[in-house]
Amino acid sequence: MSIYNERISFIEETGILLESMGTTRMSGRILGYLMVTDKEMVSFDELCQVLQASKSSISTNVKTLITLHFIKPITLPGDRKTYYMLAPDLNWAEYHIKRIEQLKHMNRLFRKALELRVNKNDKSSRWLKMSVEFYEWATEGYKNFLKQWTGKKPKE
Amino acid sequence: MSIYNERISFIEETGILLESMGTTRMSGRILGYLMVTDKEMVSFDELCQVLQASKSSISTNVKTLITLHFIKPITLPGDRKTYYMLAPDLNWAEYHIKRIEQLKHMNRLFRKALELRVNKNDKSSRWLKMSVEFYEWATEGYKNFLKQWTGKKPKE
DNA sequence: TTTTTGGTTTTTTTGTTGCAGAACTAAATG
DNA sequence: CATTTAGTTCTGCAACAAAAAAACCAAAAA
Numbered sequence: 585m586s587i588y589n590e591r592i593s594f595i596e597e598t599g600i601l602l603e604s605m606g607t608t609r610m611s612g613r614i615l616g617y618l619m620v621t622d623k624e625m626v627s628f629d630e631l632c633q634v635l636q637a638s639k640s641s642i643s644t645n646v647k648t649l650i651t652l653h654f655i656k657p658i659t660l661p662g663d664r665k666t667y668y669m670l671a672p673d674l675n676w677a678e679y680h681i682k683r684i685e686q687l688k689h690m691n692r693l694f695r696k697a698l699e700l701r702v703n704k705n706d707k708s709s710r711w712l713k714m715s716v717e718f719y720e721w722a723t724e725g726y727k728n729f730l731k732q733w734t735g736k737k738p739k740e
Numbered sequence: 741m742s743i744y745n746e747r748i749s750f751i752e753e754t755g756i757l758l759e760s761m762g763t764t765r766m767s768g769r770i771l772g773y774l775m776v777t778d779k780e781m782v783s784f785d786e787l788c789q790v791l792q793a794s795k796s797s798i799s800t801n802v803k804t805l806i807t808l809h810f811i812k813p814i815t816l817p818g819d820r821k822t823y824y825m826l827a828p829d830l831n832w833a834e835y836h837i838k839r840i841e842q843l844k845h846m847n848r849l850f851r852k853a854l855e856l857r858v859n860k861n862d863k864s865s866r867w868l869k870m871s872v873e874f875y876e877w878a879t880e881g882y883k884n885f886l887k888q889w890t891g892k893k894p895k896e
Numbered sequence: 897t898t899t900t901t902g903g904t905t906t907t908t909t910t911g912t913t914g915c916a917g918a919a920c921t922a923a924a925t926g
Numbered sequence: 927c928a929t930t931t932a933g934t935t936c937t938g939c940a941a942c943a944a945a946a947a948a949a950c951c952a953a954a955a956a
Contacts, residue, residue: 701776854939
């Protein structure tokens, strides 16, 4: 076994969590490995070996992690290999601001439902109005809250 | 066709959105129908017919919507049927406060990874520290923000 | 220019999940 | 106590997705 058991179970946990968040288990494993390995960057080939996965699986999952801005590919002159590392410029706040879009979708649905109703003052309509108000308040407020992060912790 | 086309497409949209949020398309359809029907409550049987779905599918999906506190079952004396309506006491803020758990999981992973690292001051460790700080700040702050909602809009 | 290396794209295999249909259960009615 | 009603649970299938295998391609090396 090439890496410690604690680390293996950590990698698997990360796999499960990322899977539950909508990506794949394998992409979670890759992220997990990059988090616990003491190497600063890791080659494509090493990922295949350590995670016991096929090249194709690593290839596709590495790509999704890159588009999510979680990791970054590194290439070196005189070296054909590609290495990957945790994206040093990852901005979690930005990431979550983008995710707020889903809440906005919800809000659009509530408004539309309200339009489609004949009686705009029955229980269901009031439910919808309440929901619209909440989501309007929440999306705006949450976004403003997250924006405060930028500059909060200057990288020393 | 028993309901208007605008409403049908609304129902389908809701299905797609709820599906993308981790539940099933059918549960989204049920919620969507309850949002646009002018009836205040709808019977199990009506859901089957309007959504052209089997009893089993309605049964299981209605249950998940109930556990999510989105809808509420209503029974009436002298009537064997069960009716469903949008949960009048649904608290969206509460709902999202519970969802924050996922962010906490993330944070737990970051801390654990940091523990497992040998060199606690290399790039990856700093990435992890930054992430821990962000998630600590974000989960607490978001929770407090959401708590402000309660009492913000007294149901007049 | 041929071979090797490093990775990508395409195709198969395998596993999962949502839904329908049938069998089942509980309660109310005759 | 048999029958009907209303809904639940189990089984199986079709659709889909994740990962593996295989075919492929580009760049560097021989």
